[in-house]
């Protein structure tokens with residue numbers, strides 16, 4: 001099955017993506033994570049992407065599309081994948097559709113995780129990330145047992161783009177560039193809306209309910 005998680009910054013795409021991998025055994029592909037890894041390694045892609053990411057802007061389509069297409073060629077994507085953070089504008093959606101069509105494939109479902117802006121800002125501004133295992137914490141709602149330290153021993157950090165000014169810019173970019181995808185996928189009749197409020201487990205159950213009701217072989221797990 002080929003699933004895409006849609007939603008604004010802080011909606012819980014990454015949190016849910018990691019849980020879906022465990023349940024359904026297909027890879028979760030997050031463009032934000034791939035780009036951040038490139039930034040931390042100082043690759044050519046990372047250096048170019050950083051200037052956009054620091055401002056909360058989208059990295060140019062030509063860079064992101066190349067990364068995604070080569071990732072989708074990998075063996076573990078044969079039985080499907082969960083996309084998080086891609087596509088992010090209409091040009092990327094069209095490019096993904098064309099690419100999948102050429103392989104005789106298509107997206108099965110787009111799950112739009114809906115959360116009000118004030119909750120998004122609270123979630124993102126308190127986020128702490130582990131660089132070792134990728135686990136997310138929140139200063140208030142899910143703090144680590146030991147201050148600043150992940151259960152795996154990693155030293156937690158705040159993402160550079162989680163400062164209030166950049167979060168505002170990311171929300172604006174989401175409304176102008178990404179939100180139009182809601183109608184795009186609605187017209188294709190593959191859009192499923194999910195209430196992203198409540199705890200991560202509650203949201204996870206809602207998403208699994210949708211996935212398990214898709215007319216797919218093996219979607220039940």
Ligand code: AP5
Nearest residue numbers: 009010011012013014015031032053059085123127199200
């Ligand atoms: P990206 O990394 O994709 O960031 P984003 O879309 O802004 O999403 P976030 O990672 O902030 O949020 P999320 O929805 O994953 O929430 P999470 O689960 O972490 O992109 C970053 C940048 O990369 C972009 O700005 C752009 O520059 C570039 N980029 C990426 N893709 C691109 C593309 N396709 N084209 C061009 N540029 C691209 O949760 C957030 C917090 O909330 C955590 O602390 C978590 O613990 C907490 N939380 C989650 N769920 C719940 C819940 N149910 N209840 C309470 N707390 C919760």
